Amino acid sequence: GQSLEQPSEVTAVEGAIVQINCTYQTSGFYGLSWYQQHDGGAPTFLSYNALDGLEETGRFSSFLSRSDSYGYLLLQELQMKDSASYFCAVRDPSGGYQKVTFGTGTKLQVIP
Amino acid sequence: DVKVTQSSRYLVKRTGEKVFLECVQDMDHENMFWYRQDPGLGLRLIYFSYDVKMKEKGDIPEGYSVSREKKERFSLILESASTNQTSMYLCASSSGLAGLHEQFFGPGTRLTVL
Numbered sequence: 001g002q003s004l005e006q007p008s009e010v011t012a013v014e015g016a017i018v019q020i021n022c023t024y025q026t027s028g029f030y031g032l033s034w035y036q037q038h039d040g041g042a043p044t045f046l047s048y049n050a051l052d053g054l055e056e057t058g059r060f061s062s063f064l065s066r067s068d069s070y071g072y073l074l075l076q077e078l079q080m081k082d083s084a085s086y087f088c089a090v091r092d093p094s095g096g097y098q099k100v101t102f103g104t105g106t107k108l109q110v111i112p
Numbered sequence: 113d114v115k116v117t118q119s120s121r122y123l124v125k126r127t128g129e130k131v132f133l134e135c136v137q138d139m140d141h142e143n144m145f146w147y148r149q150d151p152g153l154g155l156r157l158i159y160f161s162y163d164v165k166m167k168e169k170g171d172i173p174e175g176y177s178v179s180r181e182k183k184e185r186f187s188l189i190l191e192s193a194s195t196n197q198t199s200m201y202l203c204a205s206s207s208g209l210a211g212l213h214e215q216f217f218g219p220g221t222r223l224t225v226l
Contacts (some may be wrong), residue, residue: 020207
């Protein structure tokens, strides 16, 4: 089966840097995505890593190590509006078709 | 702008009722998905569809069925609603196999079954 592990909650100070980790165990793997979801809102896509290394998009970066089955989302220069839940998701070809399996999410609280 | 709409934001139904949740996307996407979201459990895939009239079971299909008669519309059906189906239901769509990882979500339907 598939499983993804993320910390359930993280608290960080405005202006600081925070890293949200994700480890996965899947029978197949094509890539790791990250989504953001504000309370009461819909998840929105942030980034995708298919290959090892760091991908940067503005204040957000995402990292993948396929050999370690591990990735992280790095948020820099934290702002109050970054308070949200963050989900990692694995693109998984198991079962003969591809689908995406989501982690249980990390609730990030940014404090002044 | 990419848009996924769901028929209701809030819905209250009685145990045993048949419930229809509708989802429409205007992006001509091939893939459509239904998830339920519960606290501490993240998003769990109920059903998905790669094409019109095609459907595949996700991780928790029991008690649900789906219909995709047109490319833009994907319906989730609860044949006989039960209290344990009280949840937030999210519809999503994405473009082809290459875009599977980038899903666009609707605003969600919060369903309460009494």
